[in-house]
Amino acid sequence: MAFSRSQSQVEVPAALAVSQNGDAWRAWTAALPTLAEGFLDRWSLRLDGPPVHGAVALVLPVLQADSSPAVLKLQPVDEETRDEPLALRVWGARHAVGLLNTAPDSGAMLLERLDAARSLATVPDGTAALQHLSELLKQLAAVPAPAGLRLLADIARAMLDRVPTYSRSLADPSERRLLATCAAAMRELLDEPGDRLLHWDLHYDNVLAPLPSLQVSGRAPWLAIDPKPLAGDPGFELLPALRNRWDDIIGTADVPGAIRHRFHLMTEVFGLDRERATGWTLGRVLQNCLWDIEDGAVTLQPEQKAIAQALLGS
Numbered sequence: 001m002a003f004s005r006s007q008s009q010v011e012v013p014a015a016l017a018v019s020q021n022g023d024a025w026r027a028w029t030a031a032l033p034t035l036a037e038g039f040l041d042r043w044s045l046r047l048d049g050p051p052v053h054g055a056v057a058l059v060l061p062v063l064q065a066d067s068s069p070a071v072l073k074l075q076p077v078d079e080e081t082r083d084e085p086l087a088l089r090v091w092g093a094r095h096a097v098g099l100l101n102t103a104p105d106s107g108a109m110l111l112e113r114l115d116a117a118r119s120l121a122t123v124p125d126g127t128a129a130l131q132h133l134s135e136l137l138k139q140l141a142a143v144p145a146p147a148g149l150r151l152l153a154d155i156a157r158a159m160l161d162r163v164p165t166y167s168r169s170l171a172d173p174s175e176r177r178l179l180a181t182c183a184a185a186m187r188e189l190l191d192e193p194g195d196r197l198l199h200w201d202l203h204y205d206n207v208l209a210p211l212p213s214l215q216v217s218g219r220a221p222w223l224a225i226d227p228k229p230l231a232g233d234p235g236f237e238l239l240p241a242l243r244n245r246w247d248d249i250i251g252t253a254d255v256p257g258a259i260r261h262r263f264h265l266m267t268e269v270f271g272l273d274r275e276r277a278t279g280w281t282l283g284r285v286l287q288n289c290l291w292d293i294e295d296g297a298v299t300l301q302p303e304q305k306a307i308a309q310a311l312l313g314s
Contacts, residue, residue: 010036010060016053028076032058039072039108043101052116054226056081061113069113069211070100077107080228083149085109087229090146090197095139096224114223115211120204126248129204130262132222133241134269137202137234140224145197145231152232153193156186159287166293175300178308179289186283189276194233201228203240235280238266239288242281242307259310278311
């Protein structure tokens with residue numbers, strides 16, 4: 001039996017409506033209220049608070065038919081989002097948010113509700129937060145990737161194909177050389193691209209605690225959300241945590257040393273070969289730089305340069 005919601009009207013937050021460009025995005029956000037109302041009816045859900053959103057997803061706090069809390073997440077289906085339900089199902093809710101229902105063709109997911117006020121970004125001790133994140137990454141990547149996921153090898157080769165053209169957009173010859181060095185480091189690893197299930201976007205705000213009333217014995221104290229699943233080498237997972245809480249890095253007397261401290265902590269907890277992890281992290285720097293150039297940048301972001309140079313020892 002569907003709930004009556006005569007008093008409710010799902011509205012798209014203004015910031016979400018303008019977060020992307022293009023006719024397809026405008027059409028999707030225009031249809032979003034109808035899509036949301038349809039799944040509220042279909043899954044017998046009641047709205048339970050104001051909407052929140054990320055860059056591309058609308059998240060509605062809801063109550064299920066038994067009054068248990070959940071969230072309805074709606075996002076366009078593309079190569080980054082299409083496999084999120086598959087990854088969550090494979091991880092089985094022990095180290096990631098629980099998947100309660102999904103309609104993959106529409107981008108709709110019903111997820112357990114986590115404590116949005118308690119992310120790893122709220123942990124005051126940066127080293128403790130990084131330790132938690134590293135342990136979580138290790139558990140997530142312990143799982144072999146299921147068939148059909150995007151392959152890191154394919155993504156890496158596509159990046160390498162773009163480097164010669166994109167690097168010409170950089171005004172500084174030293175930055176062009178740094179981009180080439182990152183590309184060369186990643187190219188050496190392509191014969192063994194890895195087969196683990198990667199989250200790809202695990203930063204501190206994408207790690208939440210369970211609701212206190214719903215904690216389960218044996219479950220991880222911190223849970224991953226919002227994966228962009230890939231099949232590949234876990235060394236490709238490290239860069240978001242190296243970039244997060246950048247003010248903490250800047251506040252040290254030794255920026256390269258602080259970056260290497262984070263890198264060494266993560267690779268030690270993760271049990272990664274540091275040479276390979278360095279190569280894949282440089283590949284991840286390359287990916288971010290290519291995206292920036294595609295968006296019109298003619299210089300590299302300072303933190304990207306700092307991370308690459310620290311790992312290269314320059």
